[in-house]
Amino acid sequence: MNYPNGKKPIMPLARQTNSKEISFGNRGMTLEEDINETNTYYLSRNKAIIHKKPTPVQIVRVDYPKRSAAVIKEGYFKQASTTDYNGIYREKYVDFEAKETKNKTSFPLSNIHEHQINHMKSVCEHGGICFLIIRFSQHDETYFFPAMKLFPYWESQFNGGRKSIPYKDVQRIGNLIPFHYQARVDYLSIIDHLYF
Amino acid sequence: MNYPNGKKPIMPLARQTNSKEISFGNRGMTLEEDINETNTYYLSRNKAIIHKKPTPVQIVRVDYPKRSAAVIKEGYFKQASTTDYNGIYREKYVDFEAKETKNKTSFPLSNIHEHQINHMKSVCEHGGICFLIIRFSQHDETYFFPAMKLFPYWESQFNGGRKSIPYKDVQRIGNLIPFHYQARVDYLSIIDHLYF
Numbered sequence: 001m002n003y004p005n006g007k008k009p010i011m012p013l014a015r016q017t018n019s020k021e022i023s024f025g026n027r028g029m030t031l032e033e034d035i036n037e038t039n040t041y042y043l044s045r046n047k048a049i050i051h052k053k054p055t056p057v058q059i060v061r062v063d064y065p066k067r068s069a070a071v072i073k074e075g076y077f078k079q080a081s082t083t084d085y086n087g088i089y090r091e092k093y094v095d096f097e098a099k100e101t102k103n104k105t106s107f108p109l110s111n112i113h114e115h116q117i118n119h120m121k122s123v124c125e126h127g128g129i130c131f132l133i134i135r136f137s138q139h140d141e142t143y144f145f146p147a148m149k150l151f152p153y154w155e156s157q158f159n160g161g162r163k164s165i166p167y168k169d170v171q172r173i174g175n176l177i178p179f180h181y182q183a184r185v186d187y188l189s190i191i192d193h194l195y196f
Numbered sequence: 197m198n199y200p201n202g203k204k205p206i207m208p209l210a211r212q213t214n215s216k217e218i219s220f221g222n223r224g225m226t227l228e229e230d231i232n233e234t235n236t237y238y239l240s241r242n243k244a245i246i247h248k249k250p251t252p253v254q255i256v257r258v259d260y261p262k263r264s265a266a267v268i269k270e271g272y273f274k275q276a277s278t279t280d281y282n283g284i285y286r287e288k289y290v291d292f293e294a295k296e297t298k299n300k301t302s303f304p305l306s307n308i309h310e311h312q313i314n315h316m317k318s319v320c321e322h323g324g325i326c327f328l329i330i331r332f333s334q335h336d337e338t339y340f341f342p343a344m345k346l347f348p349y350w351e352s353q354f355n356g357g358r359k360s361i362p363y364k365d366v367q368r369i370g371n372l373i374p375f376h377y378q379a380r381v382d383y384l385s386i387i388d389h390l391y392f
Contacts, residue, residue: 049318051278054252057268072253072271082247086282088291091323093284122245127287 031100031135031142034184035085041182048188050087050094056080082119083130089188090196093128095120096187100135106164107134109157117154120147129195133177133187134170143174144190227296227331227338230380231281237378244384246283246290252276278315279326285384286392289324291316292383296331302360303330305353313350316343325391329373329383330366339370340386 029037035052042048061074083097097120099111112132123130130147150165157163175190183189225233231248238244257270279293293316295307308328319326326343346361353359371386379385 043318046318046321049315049322049324054250054274054276055255056250057253057255057271059251059253059271069272072268072273075253075255075268075271076265077268078250080250088289088319088322088324091289093287093289095284119245122239122242123284125242126245126284128245128284 029184031098031133031137031185034142035098035133038183038185038187039085039087042188048087048089048094050085050089052085053080053082079113079115081115083116089129089191092195093123093126094191095123095128095130096133098133098135100137102137103164104136104138104167106162106166107136107170108164109154110163112150112154117151121151124148129191131187133185134174136167136170139167142177142179142185143170144177144187144194145170145174146194149173225380227294227329227333227381230338231294231329234379234381234383235281235283238384244283244285244290246281246285248281249276249278275309275311277311279312285325285387288391289319289322290387291319291324291326292329294329294331296333298333299360300332300334300363302358302362303332303366304360305350306359308346308350313347317347320344325387327383329381330370332363332366335363338373338375338381339366340373340383340390341366341370342390345369 032052039048039050039052042050056078057072058076058078059072059074060076061072063071063073065071083095085098086093086095088094097112097116099107101107101111120130124147132145132147132150133142134145135142145165153161153165153169155161175193177190178186180186228248235244235246235248238246252274253268254272254274255268255270256272257268259267259269261267279291281294282289282291284290293308293312295303297303297307316326320343328341328343328346329338330341331338341361349357349361349365351357371389373386374382376382
């Protein structure tokens, strides 16, 4: 990582508001940090190549000081048009979004955007492995939820259905992702189980 | 695209310095613009899902003005750790980097970084379709150059070999990518030809 001027980076607002409470399982790390560590571990063991895409930024103004790095002086966060993570595992294209909720009883669909749903549908049609990783931080549980199972919930909210997936449904339909010391969110074990 | 305050975005320095000269084939568009349009076309026809990853930015300071969007007040361009483009085509993982050179006689290897080479090697090992798109802007020609053919040139530069790939070699080993009105850099036609 490159920290010019020795300054530490900060995260976009959405991530700053994540729960920082310490529990035994995730030890205060956000889902994103856990997945990044897991991906680094997978990469180091040559198991899979999965990366998080950079946060999309609309750059409006840049200064080019002499003898030092270009500085972005004005920029804005843009909404991502795809999911956050993709890559390759066992010759298959893998694509997923990760979301954390403090809600105990359901996963609010407002966490997902319509263009992400469209992207996920398209990935499924093209034969990719596509899913959501949902963490219920209050339960300290992280689930693998196949995209194909998400779409009916998504559609239903526009036909008078509820605007969230009940926790019980996530438990029943999804797969609890095991925690390992090195693969903190070991989603490849679920992919092995479901797709191979 | 989201342009807060009606301000138009600017591109990072590296891209600003791209040739803007108008030629008949590419009509003054950069390689990146041509590939983005091609990918949008592929997506609209449901042929493939390939996206450019956002430019990685290290965000250092953000203001949160009342009643308006968060503003990045200090940020820096980071070096990408992977290639710029990836996605799925015909159930295969596709991964590539695109580079433009004004050099008439060779493609300088300094355009590629070592971690990108490592990433591309890894993608090849995992069964992905991995390649370079090289545009010789002075010749108005764009080539598909398989990653597997790139590695020997990369290694050779550390053993007294030349630090570039001769234009003649790119012509001989690579495939000239056809220009179509809608698919301006129609690289899927080359993938069809080489991998299926």
